[in-house]
Amino acid sequence: MSGRDSMQQPLVKPIDVAALRRDFPVLDLKVKDKPLIFLDNAASSQMPKQVIERWVKYRSAQHANIHRAVHYLSETATAEYEAARRKVQAFLNAREERECIFTSGTTDGINLVAHGYGRKFFAAGDEIILTTLEHHSNIVPWQMVAEEKGAKIRVVPVNDRGELLVDEYRKLFSRNTRFVAMTHVSNALGTINPVKEMVAIAHEHGVPVLVDGAQAAPHLKVDVQDLDCDFYAFSGHKVCGPTGIGVLYGKAALLEKMQPFKGGGDMILSVTFDKTTYAQIPAKFEAGTPPIGEAITLGAALDYLSGIGLDRIAAHETDLLDYATDRFNRLPGVRLIGTAEKKAAVLSFAVEGVHPHDVGSLLNDDGVAIRTGHHCAQPVMQRFKVPATCRASFAFYNTTDEVDALVASIGRVQKLFA
Amino acid sequence: MDSRALYQEMILEHNKKPRNWGMLADATHKAEGLNPLCGDHIHLSLKLNGGQVEAVGFEGEACAICKASASMMTVAVKGKSRTDAELMVQEFRDMTTGKLDTHAPHHLGRLTVFAGVSDLPTRVKCAILPWHTLHAAFAGSDTASTE
Known part of the structure; x- marks a missing residue:
């Protein structure tokens, strides 16, 4: 700088x-x-060794499947997994812990929103705004849902320094704009985008915003309430944590309106062959056995970073x-x-x-x-x-x-x- | 091994002054080669006449290993029969994946300068791409990829 x-x-x-x-x-x-x-x-x-040691502790003395059995190990694993969720909540300053969903990574989180929100609410002629600075993982999921729904992608340009042109961004909004997906920090150039300002502009048009935080979470304090973004995704392995784990933050009201991305165990209230009732958030979006040890270890990584x-x-x-x-x-x-x-x-x-x-x-x-x-x-x-x-x-x-x-x-x- | 050992004078020189640079206006065969990992991207054009490679040209955007490999390949296959050129494709692939005994008889000549790439797994694709592309051009397919 x-x-x-x-x-x-x-x-x-x-x-x-x-x-x-x-x-x-x-x-x-x-x-x-x-x-x-x-x-x-x-x-x-x-x-760091503190995070590696947390992984070893889980693997040595705390592993069992969660949210199921009544035995000691399962109860321990469940308590630690949910404690990790509270660490994520604190790290992002989310209002509620149920707004923090464990995913397999940023890509998974973006796909969750593209499918869970986009496939439910996008229609032919709708427009999705992306930026030139996006990683492929914040382009391709939107293209896939746009193709399916007949929606269009609009792109925010950048100047020669690699900064988004906010005035051009303003002009991209129309009555057809349904969604904005943008990166907080460019992975290729390092540009820190004016997310808070851009979220506010989208909200003037009643449009929700997803922020790809993969490159921001390790390097700057993220406060999702201050940014007022609707979704925020990041990955464990870029914040000194393990691979295979990530987080999607979403405002509860939006997450509740969305359809589940994956079906399976743990995301249901009741199942018959006639009808399935989905669980409440966050379980609704955490089908199957999650990466439990990875989530707990991520919690230790967030503690480590916050400790510094x-x-x-x-x-x-x-x-x-x-x-x-x-x-x-x-x-x-x-x-x-x-x-x-x-x-x-x-x-x-x-x-x-x-x-x-x-x-x-x-x-x-x-x-x-x-x-x-x-x-x-x-x-x-x-x-x-x-x-x-x-x-x-x-x-x-x-x-x-x-x-x-x-x-x-x-x-x-x-x-x-x- | 150090990758520095691979960057020998001959490779650096071909990178700087690639031979047979530019596409042929009267090509009979063409193919495009892409290495998505590092972005090597070359175009190859051939003029085959009675089964002989009468002319060959290439251009593109590529790393030194890929560009030098392409340049030296065009020199090596020019004037050769398609059959002989395909044999070199096979031998070059075998050499860069460590399967060719370079002390036994082969047809690669000075191209053995690329033998060291077999110790650098991330660079094998760079060296091999032009040869994949040549094979694709012979076979009449438009594109070759290292993926």
Whole structure:
């Protein structure tokens, strides 16, 4: 973030990065005899020992199926699973815990809404607004339901910095607009979108908004009541938790109107071959045996992040981003893609004359892990006329020394291709 | 192994100055190759005359491994019969997946510079894509994919 005025930031106590790094066993790993420098946190973040230990505890002494049997283990697992839901509620500042549904991840949460809401309420001629910055997982489910219903997709454009054009967004609304789905933070560029403002605009038109929070939840304090969004989805494995678990927040009134996404056990009140009565939320949307241990472990991950403080995490990551942006701006032959005023700690970049895939392979020789490719955001690549980018994405456990190592490694790539 | 070892002079040079760059105006066979993982995307055109590869051209957006592989492939198959070229496709696939004994007789010549890719699973697809695309062009299908 260029031009950040630290005087205007709320003062937070800096995190002790060295101490926090000791929580992460993987950070001791050597790759090709060099210390691992993990800069692919936007794809999946690493797990601290406190979270790993929670997983082991569940697996060692608390596992049974939930919401069913009356025996000790089942009661324990059920209590811990529901306790994890309350942790999610607190993390998002949701009004009620029943508004927090466990899913398998962000993609699953978006599909739940596309099917549960879209298939019930969309009709031919209706319009769904998406943005250029969406991950494929917030495009394809809407295209599928739009195709089925004869609805249309409208897209919010971005400027050359990778910022959404809010005035253009306003103009997309018509009496046919039924839904808005938008990302909080762009996975490909790092842009932090003005979600609160955009939700308010949608609500002026009586249109509900789903926010893809996969890239926001690990990096900034999310308050769904303050944003006033109708749905908010995020993934466990990007917030130092496990894969296979995620959360969909939805306003209770909307969730109650929706049809279930999946049918099965645990989501019913009663079943006969003539009629099934669905359970109340959240059970209505949690068919089958959920990933119980994953949910409980996610709860521990949210405790871990909250224990550090999302404001302190954001402050450290902003410092890292400022430092890295400055270093990159002074690197000849390297172009940053995505230079939004408000950015999460993501650097998407192109090295002149070197394909991103070659950059990624060669950086790996130096133990530096970045992501290369289209980042499941092909419309972003098309907008910026690049086939792919290199992406370094930071977490609170990354350091300026690691930024220096990244920059040095890029220098070696340029030398090889000179 | 280090991927750096793969980026030998010959590969870097072909990446910088690809041979047979550009599509043929009088192509008899064409195919498009796509590697969705990293975004390698090439177009290949061939002019077959009596079962001989009389001319070949390619263009596209690809990483150095893919582009050099395509460039060296076009040099290698130009003037060859379709049968000989298909044999090279098979041998190249076998080499990059570690199934070809490069010390035994083969027809790949300098293309053995890509043998090291078999130790880099994420890059095998880059090297192989042009060859898949050549095979698709011969077979008369429009597209090849590494997925």
